[in-house]
Every structure is written in C-alpha cells, then in structure tokens.
Amino acid sequence: MTAPLFDSHMHTPLCGHATGSPREYAQAALDAGLAGICFTDHMPMPAWYDAPWRMRRDQLAQYVADVQDAQAEFAGRLEVRLGLEADFHPGTERYVEEVLGAHPWDYVIGSVHYIGAWGFDNPEFTAEYDSRDLAGLYRDYYALAEGAAKSGLFDAIGHLDLPKKFGHRDPDGYAALHALDVIAERGLALDFNTAGWRKPVAEAYPAPDLTRAAAERGIPFVLGSDAHKPEEVGHRFTDAIKQIHDVGGRIVTYQGRVRHG
Numbered sequence: 256m257t258a259p260l261f262d263s264h265m266h267t268p269l270c271g272h273a274t275g276s277p278r279e280y281a282q283a284a285l286d287a288g289l290a291g292i293c294f295t296d297h298m299p300m301p302a303w304y305d306a307p308w309r310m311r312r313d314q315l316a317q318y319v320a321d322v323q324d325a326q327a328e329f330a331g332r333l334e335v336r337l338g339l340e341a342d343f344h345p346g347t348e349r350y351v352e353e354v355l356g357a358h359p360w361d362y363v364i365g366s367v368h369y370i371g372a373w374g375f376d377n378p379e380f381t382a383e384y385d386s387r388d389l390a391g392l393y394r395d396y397y398a399l400a401e402g403a404a405k406s407g408l409f410d411a412i413g414h415l416d417l418p419k420k421f422g423h424r425d426p427d428g429y430a431a432l433h434a435l436d437v438i439a440e441r442g443l444a445l446d447f448n449t450a451g452w453r454k455p456v457a458e459a460y461p462a463p464d465l466t467r468a469a470a471e472r473g474i475p476f477v478l479g480s481d482a483h484k485p486e487e488v489g490h491r492f493t494d495a496i497k498q499i500h501d502v503g504g505r506i507v508t509y510q511g512r513v514r515h516g
C-alpha cells in the first residue's frame with residue numbers, strides 16, 4: 256500500500272439498518288490501518304420514497320453532529336469526513352439538491368436502488384428478476400445511472416453494476432460501457448464497492464471487466480466498504496487495490512467535494 260487509504264462508503268444506525276456508532280466505525284478504521292474514513296449514510300428523501308431504509312429529514316442535523324463528534328474525537332489520528340449516499344430517482348432531484356445545499360459535504364455518492372417502484376437490490380423482491388428480461392433490465396438500470404451522472408448532483412456513481420447482486424449478470428454489457436462513457440464525460444468517479452464480495456454474486460462493484468473499461472476512460476475510483484457494521488470497515492481493500500491497479504486505475508478521495516489523489 257502506497258497512498259494513505261480511505262474508506263469512503265459507510266453507514267450509521269440513523270438509516271435504520273446499520274449497527275455501531277460512528278466512533279466504533281472510526282476505531283475499526285484505525286485498527287485496520289486506514290488514514291481516514293468518510294461517512295456516507297443513506298440521505299433523507301421525499302417521504303414516499305424508500306422511507307424505512309434511510310434517515311428522516313429531521314435526523315439530518317443529528318447525523319452531521321454525530322460525524323462531527325467523531326471528527327473531533329479522532330482528530331490527529333484518523334481523518335473523518337462527512338458525506339452522503341444519495342439516491343438518483345427521477346422526480347426527486349430538487350429535493351436532493353435542497354439536502355445537498357443544507358450542509359458542507361465532503362463527498363456525495365449517487366446510487367440507483369430502484370427501477371420504477373422496484374427496489375431491485377432488496378432481498379425480499381428478488382422474484383421480480385425472473386419475470387424480467389435481463390438485458391432490458393440492465394438497459395433501464397444504466398439509463399438511470401447515466402441520469403445520475405448527468406444530474407450534476409453527485410461526485411461518484413455508487414456500486415455501478417448493482418443488479419448483479421443476487422447473481423443476475425448483465426448478458427450484454429453494451430449499456431454499461433455507454434454509461435461509463437457518460438460518467439467519464441461528466442467527470443465523475445466510481446465508488447469501488449467491496450460489499451459485492453459479501454453478497455451472492457461474490458464480486459466487487461464494478462466487475463473486473465468494467466473496472467478495466469472505466470480505467471481506460473480515465474475514470475478514477477473511490478474505495479468503499481459500504482460497511483453497515485464496524486467490522487466491515489476496510490473490507491478486502493487489498494483485493495480492491497489489486498483489481499484497480501491491475502488495470503492501471505487510479506484511487507482518489509474527495510474533501511469538500513474536491514477530488515484528491
């Protein structure tokens with residue numbers, strides 16, 4: 256490992272499906288030898304959208320205060336940054352813009368978790384994959400990822416090839432490459448998300464071939480464990496760095512929404 260390592264994708268209990276306090280995530284990062292972390296909890300969205308899986312708008316100030324407490328406690332030992340995992344869902348852009356304007360974020364991930372009303376990464380709704388044409392599903396998904404890149408709201412696209420989570424791989428690949436062209440053109444990074452190694456697909460997001468295609472387009476990567484508990488912080492970063500460096504990719508971080516590295 257050469258450059259100081261950051262884990263820039265992790266959650267807090269405010270989203271309702273993560274455990275461990277921010278200070279426990281920070282301590283886990285110190286124990287793992289990381290230089291810093293960026294909290295990116297699931298941001299508030301309009302009340303009708305995915306409410307059980309994210310903090311409410313009236314919890315946002317608490318989130319910021321919790322991260323700032325961890326910042327103060329670990330000052331000089333671990334850099335603690337403040338970010339969000341935002342959702343891209345057509346129709347919610349103005350709401351997202353308002354939340355992004357409410358605090359000085361270091362890093363904002365734009366993720367697509369829904370195709371229409373279907374939360375396709377929710378284990379409860381995997382039966383839906385059987386009634387869909389996979390190529391069409393991926394076309395729809397990557398069109399949304401392109402929308403996220405074009406919105407101008409985000410620094411990176413979250414877990415790029417997420418619909419593969421339960422093993423439903425992209426039969427085609429064309430839409431993914433087109434999305435990477437748009438992501439490169441708009442100057443975004445990719446969340447290199449090691450959570451995929453903990454899921455049925457047993458592969459990080461993005462897959463090795465997409466990692467290569469992104470690197471060829473000059474798209475940098477931001478390392479993230481997508482930890483929902485402290486022991487997941489820094490998960491398989493050695494493997495992640497190898498997958499990125501094997502194809503000549505670059506690893507960066509964000510601070511004050513400015514890219515470093």
Ligand SMILES: [Zn+2]
Binds near residue numbers: 266270272297483
């Ligand atoms: Zn989550």
Ligand SMILES: [Zn+2]
Binds near residue numbers: 340366368413414
């Ligand atoms: Zn996500």
